[in-house]
Amino acid sequence: MAEVGTVNRLGFNRQEYTGSPSTLCNGCGHDSITNHIITALYEIGADPYTFAKMSGIGCSSKTPAYFLSKSHGFNAVHGRMPSVSTGAKLANHELTMLAVSGDGDTASIGIGQFCHLIRRNVRMIYVIENNGVYGLTKGQFSATADTGSKQKDGTINELETIDCCELAITLGCTFVARSFSGDKKQMVPLLKAAMSHDGTALLDVISPCVTFNDHEGSSKSYAHVRETDTPLHEIGYVPSYEETVADYAEGSETDIRFPDGSTIRLKKLDHDYNPKNKVEAVAMLEESRKKGILTTGLIFVDTARKDFNATLHMVDTPLIRLSDAELRPSRETLSRIVESYR
Amino acid sequence: MAEVGTVNRLGFNRQEYTGSPSTLCNGCGHDSITNHIITALYEIGADPYTFAKMSGIGCSSKTPAYFLSKSHGFNAVHGRMPSVSTGAKLANHELTMLAVSGDGDTASIGIGQFCHLIRRNVRMIYVIENNGVYGLTKGQFSATADTGSKQKDGTINELETIDCCELAITLGCTFVARSFSGDKKQMVPLLKAAMSHDGTALLDVISPCVTFNDHEGSSKSYAHVRETDTPLHEIGYVPSYEETVADYAEGSETDIRFPDGSTIRLKKLDHDYNPKNKVEAVAMLEESRKKGILTTGLIFVDTARKDFNATLHMVDTPLIRLSDAELRPSRETLSRIVESYR
């Protein structure tokens, strides 16, 4: 990992990746994620002028205001951030789409757009700040609330939980990770890798809501998450501009190379896990669900599939930079077309 | 299977399960499914007065008009049949919900409601008449179009296909089957079993569109489906009112008993398949996708989970039959409530 000095390779200091002060509750997991995002951007030396920050509606969706003040941001309507992001990316593929959503925003009202975004493999980083509740509307269960989890007033969730990672894998998502807002060590390299990924990179991050879902009986409380968090591997990220140093024992690590030349290195913990196998990933998630543990790490990755812009056979020039002459066919062309209707 | 006479155990002849004449194209797979539904209803001796026929919008969604003319039907808006069905079932749980949808209606515009219906496990039969295209709007690809499949004008689908069965299984659907409109032998017992199932019973039925998707290069043409159809097992259905006769060799069959006392009997073909294992089901579907084959049969079943009405702890009396006195609290109750605001 790059030595962290006062400025990064672009000459920016960490401050320059921040945004306006957070208005979230003290201790909200979302604020930690904001910090991890800032750290990742700073460390990797991201160019703020290439970013578009996207979100829906919710406490989580407010957070793009709290990082990257030099980048354009778009707080769309509830649950519909994926379509807005898709449109923006098509218009200008040079934008790095960094999206934040909530579990309500994604898995309840937004599940349709979420599914289709994944199907299209639109290149973007999609962070779900998953607290199992609707924070901004005061704590109702969302669709990711775990079965059996308890609300503040004692109500128990008797419905099935929607596991956004499992869902995404099923739908062919090409980068699926799960993490915990409190785990900076895991989240920062995952975020960096997500930025290198050429397709939709999903990070489902458990991010406790201190105000409405941090009590005893809640499966998304800090205490419960800390207790059940089980990392799949230790994660290191080596950017393309650094040299890869093999510092692990043979066989104990997996390197995944992204098209941009960077590498994510997974160091084996107590058991082997292959993040390139869809069925194995599903099996692992089902197993975790049964055991009631929270397995975190890079769950699935597929660096081969085309992203949406490629699928659409688009030119290299961003559409927004095409000249008027490239956009409006000539007078002669119009005449020819008109002629064909005689 | 029951001997088919001129009337069934309720004294109805087959005609009484039909509806108005179909206005679909000659040879449309959907018409075959209509026939299988009529057959299943007739054979099982279904009581038409307990049925509610539900659908969305599309050629497929028109078909409820073509069967069960004695039952109420509801042609909702595009993609939103699941919510309407949920409401109707809550209002009157004695209704047998028999729903028909299309692949566009379910997997494109309707995928959000589809996911949440499954999550709730609303008791209903949900038939997707899957032709990979939007028939009614003239043949555009839907989200279930297979990758690489060709449209009439030669356009190739380069997007991932959404496998509604795999999606449903991931989301915890409790009865997931796949079939082919041309396979009466398989579809009829599956439909009967679906009626016995206490939860959402999904039947994803490949149903070729002769007008827009039955050409060379289409993966949902009759020819291609016939060629690649690979049944998991042979299926028999024994209703609760009939005695189970063990007529298969030991070990070659699996019996699945439904809460209503009926049984579905799966006779092993060339390899073993256990429809009670979620991960195995996903693995099988992934395998089929890779091989380009269409695996049909009962893919997954779970008879243990509660249906939505049970999850909501509802009384046995259908809500629509509660008396006025049961609905409107007394004058004294109002006084007491009012008092509490002094």
Added chain:
Amino acid sequence: MIEAVRRTVVNDMTIQVATVNGSGSQSANNILLKSFFRMGIPVGGKNLFPSNIQGLPTWYTIRVNHRGYVGRKAQLDFLVAMNPNTAKEDYHQVVPGGVIICDSEWTIDPADRRDDVAWYPVPFAQLCKDNVENAKLRRLLTNMIYVGVVAELLGIDNEILDAALRDQFASKAKVVESNRKMIELGKDFVRKNLAKKDPFRVEKMNANGNKILIDGNSASALGCVFGGCTVVAWYPITPSSSLPESVIDFLNQHRKDEATGKNRFAVVQAEDEIAALGMVIGAGWAGARAMTSTSGPGISLMSEFVGLGYFAEIPAVIFDVQRVGPSTGLPTRTAQGDVLKVVTLSHGDTKHVALFPGSVQECFEMGWRAFDLADRLQTPVFVLTDLDLGMNNWMADPFEYPDKPLDRGKVLDADAIKRLGKFERYRDVDGDAVGWRTLPGTRHPAAAYFTRGSGHNEKALYTERGDDYVHLMDRLARKHQTAAQLVPAPVESSDSGAQIGVIAYGSTDSPMAECRDQLREKGIRSSYLRIRAFPFTRAVRAFIEKFERIYVIEQNRDGQMLALLRIEYPELATRLRSVRHYDGLPIDARFMSDHVIEQEHSSKKELIHG
């Protein structure tokens, strides 16, 4: 320097507490509100809160007024400044002669040091630190100190205050105790350290009779319960959420099977508003009384299903607790910005029935009546309230028990069909433009019909014929006329010799009495018509016909009710003038009267010149 005040002002003041949200000040404010209320003084409380959960400025305003004016008054008499971040601005809101209470430790910019108000510094933080060990509780308990301070300064009755305290924390004796201690601290501090330099006092009076204090969303929720609603499908959204959440509470209390403990209802938190209304439509079709509740963005999402409900004629009740703005807007501010939108909701030719409760009583009453109307008319019925009415506490006469049994509308069962010999779903047999319907599950071969949002004839068969379509649409237009017979008539109140008419609806009613008194003071006598429903009843036209100038006062930018009146009564359109308030705060009497007076003057000028 403040002038020595001799006169006292009794039972007439506006108190504002400036805090941050999530700090637990709501309990403190409730105790104050309830104390005034129980002292028999008319009172109203309004919460101005941000669209976030913790740490942002929040203001709670209590208006105490012996004449019964409890609408919002923009002018502020009495400030409890608990939030240093807004203090600067807060100070300047207070009227000369008013009161400011703030923490004595705050340094106050000389520019903000007003010498025309009574200034009471209180060492809130210090008192709290000294008296509360648990640091976590401190923030919560600080609020009780200001309760004590205010109570002492204004002379709130001790017993009443203590009872309000006990009610607030129900049976939790320990909590009551620790809070009481803080109230005493506040009182004690005032007694020992502050000299009363302001004129404000409260005294027991007897204006509240039998009244209760309740928010509109709870009242609407009770309406649903007494309206026999069994299926609730909703999606959380401010300021609507507390309506279905109250329905859930009431249903759990009053609609369980006592023997089994099971529910005689179903509540679904849907995945979004589209699904919520879809479930309601499905349930209504199957014969249940079903409702959903939402705010602006949800209304937009419900458009398509509302059109289906209108065209296929399915009962549904939709509460719209209005908030500010197009799009997400200002979720925690109030408005009447959906009026035109809702009655014309969805593509194509549609006209919907909407009720406009003007008080919490009417939230209850229109709440239950909406279900009767929806069943009788077989169509979606909207109930439009707003954040101000829905989320704030209002005094009200005790709710009256419904004066008639549930009206399930025109439903035929198997026996009835047998008797009649036939059934056609969409035939207007009675001349009221409403057909008879059957419910799924009806055991008769002629009972079934097919419901669809596409073209259908009287037999509910699919049709694309132009004459069938016109026939259906004309009947639906006539059904709207039937609706005009059934919806609540407007309420009129007239000054003798009234010169002008005033039209308002919904929560705009609350400052109207005060406004009309202000107009009267300026020599303008008015008649006031409160519209309670769309379609308009005959009385609306009759009212407009009586006056040359009618002011339509409402809380939106575009004059949405005005537009509806212009559409419906083109020949009267020129009589209608418009007063519109849309900054998100509840409209106040002065705003209304000032704008009416101004337009009255310019109209007179016109007369003189023209």
Added chain:
Amino acid sequence: MIEAVRRTVVNDMTIQVATVNGSGSQSANNILLKSFFRMGIPVGGKNLFPSNIQGLPTWYTIRVNHRGYVGRKAQLDFLVAMNPNTAKEDYHQVVPGGVIICDSEWTIDPADRRDDVAWYPVPFAQLCKDNVENAKLRRLLTNMIYVGVVAELLGIDNEILDAALRDQFASKAKVVESNRKMIELGKDFVRKNLAKKDPFRVEKMNANGNKILIDGNSASALGCVFGGCTVVAWYPITPSSSLPESVIDFLNQHRKDEATGKNRFAVVQAEDEIAALGMVIGAGWAGARAMTSTSGPGISLMSEFVGLGYFAEIPAVIFDVQRVGPSTGLPTRTAQGDVLKVVTLSHGDTKHVALFPGSVQECFEMGWRAFDLADRLQTPVFVLTDLDLGMNNWMADPFEYPDKPLDRGKVLDADAIKRLGKFERYRDVDGDAVGWRTLPGTRHPAAAYFTRGSGHNEKALYTERGDDYVHLMDRLARKHQTAAQLVPAPVESSDSGAQIGVIAYGSTDSPMAECRDQLREKGIRSSYLRIRAFPFTRAVRAFIEKFERIYVIEQNRDGQMLALLRIEYPELATRLRSVRHYDGLPIDARFMSDHVIEQEHSSKKELIHG
């Protein structure tokens, strides 16, 4: 018995072919249409088809009229009855003195045997069986026999007919050959077996000059291409689908990088209309010219995003090809039922810009102009056409190349910001109520701003302040006034000494010339104003002011344009009368003139009595 007809009727008739859909008759009808067109006779074709794919009744109507009346005419002169299921009804549609062609093998009920028409039985089925081996092709080819029959009976020019045939099947020589054979069969049959007993003939004339024949959806699609649209997101729906599908075709032909064959555009078939508009909004925000196209149900679903576009000020172009009805309605029938809905779409106070093309030329022109307007005004712009205009073939003058370069509106790049020293997204610096915007990716520290549908101030910062909100909403209202300066003005056409005004818009224009001629025949001279956009321009008011009685003619039940005019011009409201046609067929001249005349008479009566 038919009377011997001496008089001939040349180039003035309405021909209807009754078939079933999916039978391939469209090619046959196109050949007929094109033949008339190329003979220089004004012509219009309308397809009346069911909302299904195969086997249901379909009617194609061709109006040939030397005076240029090509709007729908309800009266039918010439019937080609190819569908036995509708024949009974079809026969009775024909005017006395008209023509019926049908299969000679059909048995005709004596009650349907009309003796006031020329009856030409043709053994279609038999001829086909005798001459086509491939049974599958038979159904398709039968249609060509009626082309031959009609051509021979009317005297269609042989060469022109053959050229139309070749064009229809492009270069496929074998197909041309087999079709030609069938046409000849038909002609031959007529020549050998039928005696001409009707007066109808066509003759070459020179009325069509330079004109082309095109459907509105193709024209709109061309507008998009020449408007520089790069991002298209859509969801299939009748009658809109062929618009984006044409865009795709044109883009593939004219907007590829020649070197690489790659696309200078992106087209997405979205999962639904919500996503479609979401993508357009995202693309518009990022700086692309983006559009979607839909019909009624899609408009309802787009409500929420439209409100975001309005409030956050994002360019977007939305085509609404209107169809009949609330809900699913009649998907294959025409209407103007979304007018009021679209301009007030979404909750809260919104007012949108809408264009109403009245011809295929205008579909093209407003098509490209819509993108300029959207960029200039930074707001969603609607283009409202309808099924009649969109899916039917119309004659048109050749489209004019855009008269000005693409107007990308007020966009600042990094250099500009450097020059200006600052940038505030929502400040009205130029007095046109439109702020400058930057695009994401702009390389300047002051360029970024945060776009949101919640409250925001001039700097695009989050705010819940009432004054900020009012400021913003007032600016948006002023922006609407700016829009009124930019949208296309109405088009006026006046009789000298006109007694009444007539207002229409969109496809209602097409029978207007005929209607006004009919009025003139009855002594009523009229002035006609065709509204082309909302907001209304000053000329609309000026027009209404000129007449005591103005008839607003439109194709919906509720008088939606009338409502808008009443809202905008209350002082003129009483002058406005309403003629409404809403059975799903295109309005015809006679309907309009009859209704105007009827109301004119009753108004005169009123004058006499009152």
